[in-house]
Amino acid sequence: MSNGQSERREMPRTEMTGAEMVVQALKDNGVKHVFGYPGGAVLPIYDEIFQQDEVEHILVRHEQGAGHAAEGYARSTGKAGVMLVTSGPGATNAVTPLQDALMDSIPLVCLTGQVPTSLIGSDAFQECDTVGITRPCTKHNWLVKDVNELAATIHEAFHVATTGRPGPVVVDIPKDVQFARGFYVSPQIAPRTSYQPKVQGDLDKIKAAVELMASAKKPIIYSGGGVINSGAEASHLLRELVDLTGFPITSTLMGLGAYPASGKNWMGMLGMHGTYEANMAMHDCDVMICIGARFDDRITGRLTAFSPNSKKIHIDIDPSSINKNVHTEVPIIGDVGRVLEDMVRLWRATAKADKKVLYPWWEQIAKWRARDSLAYKMNNDVIMPQYAIQRLYELTKGMDTYITTEVGQHQMWAAQHYHFEKPNRWMTSGGLGTMGYGLPAALGVQIAHPDALVIDIAGDASVQMTMQEMSAAVQHDAPIKIFILNNQYMGMVRQWQQLLHGNRLSHSYTEAMPDFVKLAEAYGGHGIRCEKPDELDDAIKEMIAVKKPVLFDCRVATLANCFPMIPSGKAHNEMLLPDEATDEAVANAIDAKGRELV
Amino acid sequence: MNAQHLQPTGSAYFIAKETERPENHTLSVLVDNEPGVLARVIGLFSGRGYNIESLTVSETEHEKHLSRITIVTRGTPHVLEQIKHQLERIVPVHRVVDLTVRSHEFGQERPLERELALVKVAGTGEARVEALRLADAFRASVIDANTEHFIFEITGKGSKLDQFIAIMKPLGLVEICRTGVAAMNRGPQGM
Ligand SMILES: Cc1ncc(C[n+]2csc(CCOP(=O)(O)OP(=O)(O)O)c2C)c(N)n1
Ligand SMILES: [Mg+2]
Numbered sequence: 151m152s153n154g155q156s157e158r159r160e161m162p163r164t165e166m167t168g169a170e171m172v173v174q175a176l177k178d179n180g181v182k183h184v185f186g187y188p189g190g191a192v193l194p195i196y197d198e199i200f201q202q203d204e205v206e207h208i209l210v211r212h213e214q215g216a217g218h219a220a221e222g223y224a225r226s227t228g229k230a231g232v233m234l235v236t237s238g239p240g241a242t243n244a245v246t247p248l249q250d251a252l253m254d255s256i257p258l259v260c261l262t263g264q265v266p267t268s269l270i271g272s273d274a275f276q277e278c279d280t281v282g283i284t285r286p287c288t289k290h291n292w293l294v295k296d297v298n299e300l301a302a303t304i305h306e307a308f309h310v311a312t313t314g315r316p317g318p319v320v321v322d323i324p325k326d327v328q329f330a331r332g333f334y335v336s337p338q339i340a341p342r343t344s345y346q347p348k349v350q351g352d353l354d355k356i357k358a359a360v361e362l363m364a365s366a367k368k369p370i371i372y373s374g375g376g377v378i379n380s381g382a383e384a385s386h387l388l389r390e391l392v393d394l395t396g397f398p399i400t401s402t403l404m405g406l407g408a409y410p411a412s413g414k415n416w417m418g419m420l421g422m423h424g425t426y427e428a429n430m431a432m433h434d435c436d437v438m439i440c441i442g443a444r445f446d447d448r449i450t451g452r453l454t455a456f457s458p459n460s461k462k463i464h465i466d467i468d469p470s471s472i473n474k475n476v477h478t479e480v481p482i483i484g485d486v487g488r489v490l491e492d493m494v495r496l497w498r499a500t501a502k503a504d505k506k507v508l509y510p511w512w513e514q515i516a517k518w519r520a521r522d523s524l525a526y527k528m529n530n531d532v533i534m535p536q537y538a539i540q541r542l543y544e545l546t547k548g549m550d551t552y553i554t555t556e557v558g559q560h561q562m563w564a565a566q567h568y569h570f571e572k573p574n575r576w577m578t579s580g581g582l583g584t585m586g587y588g589l590p591a592a593l594g595v596q597i598a599h600p601d602a603l604v605i606d607i608a609g610d611a612s613v614q615m616t617m618q619e620m621s622a623a624v625q626h627d628a629p630i631k632i633f634i635l636n637n638q639y640m641g642m643v644r645q646w647q648q649l650l651h652g653n654r655l656s657h658s659y660t661e662a663m664p665d666f667v668k669l670a671e672a673y674g675g676h677g678i679r680c681e682k683p684d685e686l687d688d689a690i691k692e693m694i695a696v697k698k699p700v701l702f703d704c705r706v707a708t709l710a711n712c713f714p715m716i717p718s719g720k721a722h723n724e725m726l727l728p729d730e731a732t733d734e735a736v737a738n739a740i741d742a743k744g745r746e747l748v
Numbered sequence: 749m750n751a752q753h754l755q756p757t758g759s760a761y762f763i764a765k766e767t768e769r770p771e772n773h774t775l776s777v778l779v780d781n782e783p784g785v786l787a788r789v790i791g792l793f794s795g796r797g798y799n800i801e802s803l804t805v806s807e808t809e810h811e812k813h814l815s816r817i818t819i820v821t822r823g824t825p826h827v828l829e830q831i832k833h834q835l836e837r838i839v840p841v842h843r844v845v846d847l848t849v850r851s852h853e854f855g856q857e858r859p860l861e862r863e864l865a866l867v868k869v870a871g872t873g874e875a876r877v878e879a880l881r882l883a884d885a886f887r888a889s890v891i892d893a894n895t896e897h898f899i900f901e902i903t904g905k906g907s908k909l910d911q912f913i914a915i916m917k918p919l920g921l922v923e924i925c926r927t928g929v930a931a932m933n934r935g936p937q938g939m
Contacts, residue, residue: 281784286795290839293783310839343780345839470833473826 163333168297168323169194171334172261175304176205178337181232183208183223183597185216189236190276191263194328208597208626211618213240215590217247218616221256222591223598225577226552228381230257230311231594237263238276241322242283246584248318249287253581254404255379257316259307260284266326267295280322289317290345295324297332302340314347315468316379347467351484356492357500359439359463359480364501366437368511369397372420372449375404375580376442376466376486378573384487385573388441389413390494396505398515400428402443403565404580411569417515418524421449422716423562426523426725427515429714432457433722434514440464442486445476446581455721465489523714523727524566533683535560535635535706539567539607542633545690550602552595554578556588556612559641559712564607586615589632593619596628603631603694610636611660620673623699631693633702634666637710645711649736650745670701679703711736719744768824772801773848774859774931775832776939780840781807781815788838789817798823798831802863802906804928814842818931820861845939847931854935861931865909870897871920879919886912897922 166174172195176184185208188196199207210216213235220231235244241262251258265274281293290310294300300323307319363369371392377384385408392399392415399409400420409416418425420432429451432438438460443449445464450456456476464471464478465486472481482489497503526536553568554577555561561578570576577595579587588606596604606613613634623630643658667677676696680689680703693700713728717739726739779785786805793800802820807813821831828846835844847859867888869879872895879898883890888902897920902912906929913924932939 282787285784285788286791343839344842468833468837470830470837472833474830 163335165331166334167194168300168328168330168332169198171297171301171332172304172323172328173198173202173205174334175301175337176232179305179308180229181205184232184234185210185219185223185594186234187211187213187216187236187240189238189240189263191237191265191325192234192240192261192328194325195234195261195263195323207234208593208622210590210593210622212616213243214246214586215593215616215619215622217244217258217260218250218584218587218590219594219597219619219622220258220260221247221251221254221587222554222577222594224251224256224258224594225378225591226574226595227598228574230259230308232259232261234261235263236276237265237280238278240276241278241280244320245283245287246582248284248320250579250582250584250587251318252287252289254579255316255375256318257311258318259311260288260318260320261304262320262322263328264293264322264324267324268326270324280320284320287318288320289315291320291322293322293324294327297327297330300327300332301334301336305335305337305340306343306345308337309342310345313345314349315376348483349467349485349488351465351482351489351492353492355480355482356489356496359482360493360496360501362437362461362463362480363395363397363439363497364503366397367507368431368434368436368514369395369439369508370431370435370437371397371399371439371441372401372432372443373399373405373408373441374402374443377405377408378442380442380467380486382573384442384485384490385409387487387490387494391490391497394494394497395501395503396508397439398431398512400424400432402446402449402580403578405443406565406576407570407573410571412571417519419565422451423566423712423714424716425519425566426521426714426727427518429716429722429725430518431515435460438462440466440478441490442466444471445474447475450475451716451724452719452721457722521727523725525728526710529707530683533681533686533704533706535563535637535710536567537683538633538635538686538704538706539563541686542605542607542690543568545687546603546605546694549694550599551575552577552592552599552602552604554588554591554595554604554606556606556608556615557583557585557642558609558612559637559645559710560607560609560635562642562712563635568607585609585612587612589613589616589630590619590622592630592632593623593626593628596623596630597626600628604628605631605633608632608634609641610634610638610663611640614664617669620670620675620699620701624674629697629699631700631702633693634704635706636663636666636703637706637708638663639708641710642712644709648711649717649740652737666701666703670699673699675699675701677701677703679705681705715739717744718747768826770822770824771828771848772820772822773828773846774861774929775819775821775835776843776845776847776931777817777819777835777841778843778939779815779817779838780842781813782840785815785838785840786817788840789819789835792834792838793819793821793831796830796834798827802928804930818929820929843939847933850933854933856934859931859933861905861929862903863906863909863927863929864901864903865913865924865926866891867900867902867913867916867924868897868922869900869916869920870922872896875919879916882912882915882919888912
């Protein structure tokens with residue numbers, strides 16, 4: 151730190167205003183796009199943005215949209231997403247995407263305007279305690295009161311957001327600081343704080359892990375979003391590890407795409423709506439290798455019955471994830487990519503694995519797989535939601551496709567029936583489960599990948615939460631495709647009411663549904679409605695061909711339920727399978743104790 | 749300050765039966781002395797439902813702007829491990845040491861822990877004489893007095909302070925101020 155400071159003194163420093171520094175710091179951190187919304191407390195920054203064209207500003211229609219767009223941008227590029235909002239209501243509207251990014255470990259840099267320092271604490275117009283409000287929903291945040299600290303703080307914000315376990319950060323900049331003149335320091339010479347997370351795994355632990363893996367008869371790899379966050383190389387190494395070991399692999403919702411769905415060891419997603427084979431294998435395995443995932447309650451089911459006979463290896467960059475919910479025999483703290491590199495190398499050098507040892511395990515898995523847990527009853531008159539996703543997948547799989555989702559049944563069906571071959575292609579709100587995430591996230595993805603096919607697999611209720619960003623998509627020529635599985639219900643809520651509350655459908659029917667086709671046209675986009683299975687393919691092709699934002703109103707069966715399912719409070723081997731899910735079984739699936747759980 | 753939460757920690761939904769017993773531990777947390785750092789630490793405890801039995805904080809290394817926070821907390825060993833790791837995630841936190849675990853490693857029962865209290869006692873006659881006599885026995889010193897009151901300053905373990913305060917109660921106790929626990933491990937090693 152002292153080093154950096156003495157160096158700084160020798161470097162020529164440029165004098166500029168705080169607002170100029172903001173834009174300069176964005177450029178110096180490689181930022182090409184900022185999602186934002188102006189207001190009084192950020193006007194000086196907007197004035198600077200106006201006078202240059204290196205950093206492009208994408209105007210949204212609501213600050214929440216800016217945040218999710220920046221998240222989609224980040225998730226699909228591996229770079230930090232950036233949002234810029236005004237003080238007060240601008241900042242409070244940013245809270246949902248900040249918490250969303252915190253829970254899903256997305257690097258998000260949020261710049262907020264603040265009232266002038268002299269007015270802070272006086273209940274000034276559009277004042278709010280931004281650092282106080284966002285403290286629990288950011289990885290770190292700063293209020294900058296001295297213009298000479300502004301540049302270094304923004305650089306530090308990018309550093310904190312993108313290193314270690316990535317996450318959201320807020321830099322709150324009072325208006326007088328934006329006007330004040332001071333000295334700019336570049337990222338290379340800005341002083342660094344103590345934040346330097348450990349990335350290299352402990353070699354002894356990795357050795358112990360390799361030994362344990364080599365002795366396994368019923369192993370399973372359970373990977374998560376951490377693999378994707380670690381970068382393309384980590385996904386590559388994961389594939390190599392699976393090939394070398396011959397182990398079966400499953401993944402969390404957040405980790406889809408790290409291992410290709412067409413890979414022969416792929417078992418599908420695990421967890422509450424995961425496949426039967428993945429969950430049964432988790433339950434019965436003898437060695438579990440958890441890579442960049444965190445034993446979330448959607449994954450484990452009832453903790454006391456979670457994988458009772460296995461030894462667990464856990465690779466995670468965040469020490470607090472280790473032993474939080476599940477006890478681990480071999481914890482390895484470090485960046486997934488670095489650890490996998492060592493692991494693959496050690497496996498090659500030492501493990502004399504005879505893949506034949508795994509044959510009985512694979513035979514068992516084949517039996518579970520034969521239960522075909524994602525099956526559903528096809529219907530010739532109404533479009534089954536699963537069928538809609540399958541057709542969407544078949545008609546888009548060869549293309550340069552990115553998928554985002556909202557939250558609900560459609561999200562789970564998308565995870566089950568759309569298959570991902572690459573990382574960074576799947577953007578969904580996992581930890582927070584934010585309805586309204588998918589449409590603005592798709593906008594962000596499309597801005598980052600202008601020529602790609604970007605589809606938001608949406609629900610009729612969710613999509614209405616951030617529908618206004620259609621206007622932003624039209625303005626910025628972002629031809630996002632909003633594929634709405636319109637079941638006219640908050641389907642996931644309805645399903646839970648059926649499971650838990652005697653099918654009393656309290657306020658889960660989407661009353662007064664807008665006409666999505668007209669709505670699309672009103673925004674200047676393109677609307678499509680499809681109600682018949684035999685018209686679906688043509689309608690999807692039309693959607694792909696249109697070079698405008700599209701609202702696709704796909705009318706699907708209204709009362710379909712999402713299976714398989716581990717009912718709350720149950721273990722992995724107590725899954726409810728689609729063919730067993732009679733009305734009675736559904737009504738009794740969750741006992742009184744499980745009812746309290748979500 | 750002692751937020752009493754029902755749930756120990758971790759997943760809010762699947763609370764495994766706690767077979768471990770809660771213990772009191774003393775943590776030393778070295779942090780950058782910057783605005784909001786205490787709010788971050790306290791917010792972590794309230795947000796995740798951890799207990800704070802005592803908390804003290806002051807800048808200890810002025811040139812480096814480092815503060816040392818001493819927290820006495822209560823939880824099962826599993827929760828205590830989580831608290832330590834969660835504290836370490838806070839960006840301006842440099843180091844977290846569980847002094848209690850450390851002292852066990854050194855074969856000691858607990859770290860050195862001291863607290864200071866100011867105790868105001870008012871009264872005349874026999875009670876006043878008795879208060880002064882007892883204060884002397886506890887090695888408390890008189891830092892302010894007139895004919896109707898004393899203010900005693902006393903340092904020691906929390907239990908000693910508790911005892912002193914209890915004794916002063918019938919002798920005209922008026923008010924108490926306690927600093928909370930300051931602690932470090934015995935021996936030549938630093939934290
Ligand atoms: C912002 C927000 N509010 C409420 C919820 C609770 N919730 C979860 S799923 C859901 C229904 C979603 O309905 P829809 O978008 O139509 O999707 P479907 O389940 O029908 O596919 C609701 C209300 C949520 N996840 N997010
Ligand atoms: Mg719906």
